Amino acid sequence: MNIDLVWLRQDLRLADNPLFDGPLGEHLLCVYVLDERWLADGRLGPARLGFLWQCLIELRGRMLARGSDLLVRIGDPVGEVAKLAAAEGARCVRVRHDPGWEERRAVDRLRHCLEDKCSVEVREGGMLLSSASLPMAIAALPAGFSAFRRRVRDIVPQRARPTPVTLPPWPPSAPRGLPALRRVCPRADRWRASPRGGFRFTGGEAAGRARLEDYLWGSGAVSHYARTRNGLVGADFSSRLSPWLAHGCMSAAQVNDALHAWETEHGDSESSRWLRFELLWREYFHWAARQDGRILYGRKAAPLGGDPFEAWCRGETGLPFVDAGMRELADTGWLSNRARQNVASYLVHDLEVDWRLGAAWFERCLIDYDAASNWGNWGYIAGQGRHVRAHRFEVLDQAEFYDPHGDYAVRWCPELSSLPAGEARHRPWRHAPATFPPPLAPSTR
Ligand SMILES: Cc1cc2nc3c(=O)[nH]c(=O)nc-3n(C[C@H](O)[C@H](O)[C@H](O)COP(=O)(O)OP(=O)(O)OC[C@H]3O[C@@H](n4cnc5c(N)ncnc54)[C@H](O)[C@@H]3O)c2cc1C
Structure with a gap:
């Protein structure tokens, strides 16, 4: 047999x-x-x-x-x-x-x-490109994204394969089963995302495909992606496909094919090109992770956290924009790209905490955690590993620019709601200590 x-x-x-x-x-x-x-x-x-x-x-x-x-x-x-x-x-x-x-x-x-x-x-x-189509060996991958993008610009992405109609039967003597989540981890079984996030993620291929369909053909929100992609509040400022891509419920080639079909109907636009550009970032981090090996996670064992790190995890740094992001992450398991960049930069460049602690915390919390994109983006912000230059975000300036009325800050830090809309909601503030979440265990990598 x-x-x-x-x-x-x-x-x-x-x-x-x-x-x-x-x-x-x-x-x-x-x-x-x-x-x-x-x-x-x-x-x-x-x-x-x-x-x-x-x-x-x-x-x-x-x-x-x-x-x-x-x-x-x-x-x-x-x-x-x-x-x-x-x-x-x-x-x-x-x-x-x-x-x-x-x-x-x-x-x-x-x-x-x-x-x-x-x-x-x-x-x-799962990728847009195959190693055979890359114009260089993985060992010779350019260090930076821009050079990578220039080198792969003319490569035609792979097309998605169809779903198998039938599969061979199960071996007669093989065990079967899927343990109930309440037995594996009762806390995960009880966990529900806060409705304040404005979007409900459901795992699985069907839900991923439904989101892709809706984003392209239903709400059509893809048509304003270029304008809204730095958004913070709402369901449709970006595609929100990352959890399905990260778990492999959908492949990048499927997204690219669907986008192509949409462009055939509506014409390509700055928005559709920009979405593809973001998929290329994912591609870059994935190939880079293959080149980097263990270096992706930093060179030494990650140190234990201290007070500033734990305050950051709890969303109690005293900076509303950062605290809002960290609370959204804890309460929904997801965060916009703009918020990720800011909370990461604040931890590394303002609190001067080791970037690997932040990456490990994201690994724990994000429903779209993917090793290459997470550790790659953290390394990019910290200027570690393959990234020679650090990327710092001036968090207060960013808060005032991307959240001018302080709506995002108030959504996750309701304590601020008595303050007038605007810059006042971004001023540093103080918190009472809280007990959630538990301290992070040291990394075993
Ligand atoms: C510190 C930090 C950690 C991150 N960790 C992860 C992670 O663990 N998993 C993850 O999928 N993304 C990660 N990202 C990248 C990015 O923030 C998310 O992919 C994006 O916010 C997901 O939202 P979306 O699906 O609406 O993205 P959209 O803006 O709609 O983009 C479409 C897709 O492109 C890809 N993409 C977009 N931006 C990036 C990027 N900078 N790097 C890699 N891929 C990108 C994602 O697959 C995304 O789903 C991280 C970014 C930062 C700054």
């Missing part, structure tokens, strides 16, 4: 998923393993875990509908996959080439565990 094992990680979709391309064995064993260390060391906060579980539940339903299944386990991913492959006598494990260093190391460990009993096939996917 030929059994192929598909090991899913950040590619939780059926459409445009290279792992389901080409002939599969008579039986298919598809597995996702939640790394138990992420639960233990606090790296995976309740919002991200809740979103991830929604993605897994939805994907399992889609796989069942196609005659297959999805097994979800908690443990050491490499150990679990190796055990399953051995127990079921799988002939091959297919896995995607994820850009993070830990993810790559896991594949090397799996190869080592399986020796020559079962082959490991690593496939690329």
